[in-house]
Amino acid sequence: MTVHEAAVMEALERVIDPEIHRPLPDLGMIKGIDIDGGRVTVHVLLTTSGCPLRGTITADVEEEVGKVEGVEGVEVTMGVMDDDQKKALREKLTGHAEREIPFTKADSLTRVIAVTSGKGGVGKSSITANMAVALAGQGLKVGVLDADIYGFSLPRMLGITHEPQSIDGMIVPPIGTDGVKVISIGMFVPEGQPIIWRGPMLHRALQQFLADVFWGDLDVLLIDMPPGTGDVAISIAQLLPNAEILIVTTPQIAAAEVAERSGSIATQTRQRVIGVVENMAYLTQADGSRLEIFGSGGGDTVSAHLGALLGYQVPLLAQVPLDIALREGGDSGVPIASSTAAHHASPTATELRTLAAKLAEHSRGLAGRPLGVAPVRR
Structure with a gap:
């Protein structure tokens, strides 16, 4: 039986x-197809020579082409795109030549949420990952954009195992747990090396992560902010004036007072604070009682004070308990709120998924947006 090139190309579309x-084929990654009786050789062009997923691509090509009627064997050869091909691919993906x-x-239609806190150590990155x-x-x-340049931790928390790929200066973010795209300065520096940058360098790094990364069509972009109201907070307000702010605090009143400052920046940046998350709210005891290790009332305090300051309701969206499994999930790269996590049915995981559900209620509406259509003259 004759194997037709059109049938092989149709299989490659899968x-x-x-x-x-x-x-x-849509990415221009198929250089050619050779057919010799029942044997098919597919020549694939990778975006980079060190592509960590070449094995996955090879296996998928062999599987799909092997399903074509009459194919008895499949061979995959790997090449690398030249500069012109990479440039064409970048322009195809982004729709424009300039970044x-x-x-x-x-x-x-992407909702941008900056997750911030007044001080470090309140579990902001854990909340972001979950x-x-x-x-x-x-x-x-x-x-997820890890904007905590000095204290980056999201690559580990979201199970990133390889570096980003570059296509003509465009960065393709690695895919982490549950298909989440992640970019972090931690992917570009040797392990253990500190980042020693001042304001202008921080701003440039954030600008590059936003403009030079191929994010694709996202519903939500979460930004893990550094604590406080320093250079990064100012840069994000300038680069993403439409970003909303989510405050993370602990129940401790001293921590709550500091958290209010990170929310009050909205009075100057004109961003909207969408809510407060109280982390480490309590520790559940064996008898079912709650031990409030860090006190109580911090989340409610931040919610009430910011609401009065900003002139609109700033709800307390969640009270996340202390949970060893929450820490273990961050260390292993499978956050507890993931459906694949060992403790995904725990009260802590349920509270985190309820928080996400409240944030997901925000629809990707088209009201007030141009649709790119025009009336036809008859």
């Missing part, structure tokens, strides 16, 4: 690039 999430921040465009997988579990496309 092979999806693991990071860009488009069919290989720009897609989330500031008038037609962007919200990311919980939102992904509800069918949303989620990206």
Whole structure:
């Protein structure tokens, strides 16, 4: 039986690039197809020579092409795109030659949430990682930008195992747990090396993460902010004026007072504070009682004071208990709110998924957005 090239190409349309999430032919990654009787050789062009997913791509090509009637064997050869091919791919993916921040465009439907705190050590990154997988579990496309340049931790928490790939200067973010896209300065520096930058360098790094990274069509972009109201908070307000703010605090009144300051920045940046999360709210005892190790009332205090200051309701969205499994999930790269986590049915995981559900209620509406259509003259 004759094997037709059109049938092989149709099979290749079912092979999806693991990071860009488009069919290989659509990305220009198929250089050619050779057919010799029942044996088919597919020549694939990778975006980089060191692509960590070449094995996955090879296996997927062999599987799909092997299903074509008459095919007796499949061989995959790997090459690398030249500069012109990479440039064409970048322009195809982004839709433009110049780099720009897609989330500031008038037609962007991505909700941007900056997760912040007044001080370090309140579990802000843990909340971010768990919200990311919980939102992904509800069918949303989620990206995470680790803007805590000095204290980055999201790559580990979200199970990132390889470096980002670059296509003509465009960065393809690695895919973490539950399909969450992640970018962090920690992916670009040797392990253990500190980041010693001042304001302008921080601003440039954030700008590059927003403009030079191929985020694709996201429903939600979470930004893990450094604590406080320093350079990064100012840069995010300038680069993403539409970003909303989510405050993380602990029940301790002293921590809550500091957390209020990180929310009060909205009076100057004109961003909206969408709510407060109280982390480490209590420790559940064997008899079911709650031990309030860090006191109580911090989340309610921040909620009430920011509401009075900003002139609108700032709700307390969640009270997340202390849980060893929450820490273990962050260390293992499988956050507790993931459906694949060992303790995904625990009260802590349920509270985190409930928090994500409240945030997911925000629809990607088209009201007030241009649809790119015009009346036809008759």
